[in-house]
Amino acid sequence: MQAIRSSAVVLLLLIASVALGMFVKARLPERQRTRETIELVGLVITMLVTPLC
Secondary structure, three states, rough: OHHHHHHHHHHHHHHHHHHHHHHHHHHHOHHOOOOHHHHHHHHHHHHHHHHOO
């Protein structure tokens, strides 16, 4: 039963993070939504996550 509860909490957190991301993205200025900026953020996230693997 604990595993189901934990899974439900993780699912709710993922859904909430998607909703928050959509909310924030709609309010960002255009210069922060360019392809270059998105690629840079992806690169930084990759660099931060790689050592964790």
